[in-house]
Amino acid sequence: MLDDDRFSELDALLNQTGMYTKFLSEQLQQMTEEMEGNDAAPPAAGSKRKAGRQGGNSRKKGPGINSAAVSKVQQELVPLIKGELRPYQIKGIKWIVSLYQNGLNGILADQMGLGKTVQTIGFLSHLRSRGVPGPHMIIGPLSTLSNWVAEFERWCPTIPVILYHGSRAERQKLRTSRMPTGLVKNTFPVVVTSYEIVIADVKHLQRYAWKYIVVDEGHRLKNSNCKLLRELRTIHTGNKLLLSGTPLQNNLSELWSLLNFLLPDVFKSLADFESWFDFSGVGEAGSDQHIVAQEQRNRVVSKLHNLLRPFLLRRLKSDVESSLPSKEEIVLYSHMAPDQKRINEQLKDRTVNEAIAKVENGQRGASISKLNNVLMQMRKNCNHPDLITSALDPSPMFPSAAELVEQCGKMQLLDRLLKPLKARGHKVLIFSQMTKMLDLLDTYLEQLGHKTTRIDGSIGWQDRQEAMRAYNSDPDMFVFLLSTRAGGLGINLTSADTVIIYDSDWNPHQDLQAMDRCHRIGQQKPVLVLRLATAHSVEGKLLKRARSKLALERLVIKKGAFLPGETEEDMKGTSMKADELLEILKEDKDTKRDEAQSGVISDKMLEKILDRTHLAEKKPPPYSDVGVGYEIVHHAEGSGLLSGVE
Secondary structure, eight states, X not given: OOOHHHHHHHHHHHHHHTHHHHHHHHHHHHHHHHHBOTTOOOOOTTOOOOTTOSSTTOSSOOOXXXXXXXXXXXXXXXXXXXXXXXXXXHHHXXXXXXXXXXXXXXXXXXXXXXXXXHHHHHHHHHHHHTTOOOOEEEEEOGGGHHHHHHHHHHHOTTSOEEEXXXXXXXXXXXXXXXXXXXXXXXXXXXXXXXXXXXXXXXXXXXXXXXXXXXXXXGGGGGSTXXXXXXXHTTSOEEEEEEEOOSOOOOOHHHHHHHHHHHOTTTSOOHHHHHHHTOOTTSOSTTSHHHHHHHHHHHHHHHHHHHHHGGGEEOOOHHHHOTTSOOEEEEEEEEOOOHHHHHHHHHHSOHHHHHHHHHHHTTOOTHHHHHHHHHHHHHHHHHHOTHHHHGGGOXXXXXXXXXXXXXXXXXXXHHHHXXXXXXXXXXXXXXXXXXXXXXXXXHHHHHHHTOOEXXXXXXXXXXXXXXXXXXXXXXXXXXXXXXXXXXXXXXXXXXXOOEEEESSOOSSHHHHHHHHTTTSSTTOOSOEEEEEEEETTSHHHHHHHHHHHHHHSOTTOEETTEEOXXXXXXXXXXXXXXXXXXXXHHSOOSGGGGOGGGSSOOOHHHHHXXXXXXXXXXXXXXXSOSEETTEEEXXXXXXXXXXXXXX
């Protein structure tokens, strides 16, 4: 329990910094009223509105947006922008301006696909129109860099921008020719670069007095020990803006890292921060001392949540983009082919059973490593047995397309999907975590004569840019193969309307990011997400685990309180404990009674699922949520820390 002095100190700190909340909320409220028509009724006393929930783009009933007023506000706010912004995007820019005017840093955390890039460009154009040309630096994943440059050229061609990448000599040439130190003129470009280049060139980048540093996909900074965060702290900047569409899953160190990014002078010490939440040794549960400590904890957490509000802006697609086409996600279950069944049984040999017995008896250590290895082999087997057996095959040749399909139940299901999808004129993104699986899929698709392209971690940024351009511009380019981690960030592939997740990621947010490569602003068609899984296997259990993590994230801050029942042990990362591994590897008798895993989907039912008429009409599906070989997934969008932030 905190002593009285320490608790009073923390309480006063949170009260003081919480003053920003009311101030910035009032500014956003004024912005909302400026854009609403004259008939808009004033809000009830004491009521709060969520940013972006009003207007013609909202599904909720409410006052209409005056389009003339919106155009006027946009022209005054961002006169250099070429194109029409959505009302909620204008509000987002205004919010960043409010932070800037008050010398504050912030996080724009709109759900993926709502235009965080264009809002950032709009804000930087606002600064330039007010005589603040920079210098500004945008740091993001390699796959997003070319998109940043293209979006600047599209929305604000008067702002010079450079892609700061390439070899050491090429970067030196860019610094000499385009990035002079000293007085910043209008010709100084916005610098777009990657995490890795910042780490490599930190000594050079320290020479500039950056006005704004924008970190795209900023959840990379949640780890307070990451090298990128350490190097960024050494680069002088007036302001920082973090972009992240991924709801935060916070333990105390991640929460501190976030607050340290926003308020480094206030939140200096992780040890002090953790000590505020150290309620160990406070007596037995139910005692007076324990109750007082718990009440202190609740008050601290509630105030921390309120403290975060002014620095975070989070809008969901369901709040602001009713014009976005519908999206439906369905899990399709395959069976195991004979080869897969044989390999699966071999993996459950006596050695593995011994490891399981040791874990059950409390003898962990090396047993966990063995269980992890077995789990990975089982997942490979679900994807395709060739991922295991190829190590024993001296032939350098891949199996034929017919053999690849025959050997694997999941490939048989994929084969049944691609034929009607191609016939109906759909374009498909296929995600896998395993690059060797992408190799097999590449071979299979090539043998069938399908036109494809690919992005994985080994593809350079120039080739990525060309692959995206080719796919979006060529109507005959049927399939885009992507690794989930490399292709799930900052890539716009709205020419596709179908996502096939061949194997699910450990982290469910990675799969959500993958889906949003095509379900985003600019998409004109309903999007169908098909997640493939092998029935009665470790995949089904991993899917169940991922779904529960989305519904109940680890130590989430939501609606002013931590979720109850989480212990410090529960908070540690996303790696599985021995008990979880054991539970996944054990035979699941419950799935035997699971209708979705009771068989393979029929051709007739598959035709119904691929028919998107109900999605185009925004109606419920004309079939049950669960049937033989399939189940419709209903996940809550935006679950996590930021869903409760207004």
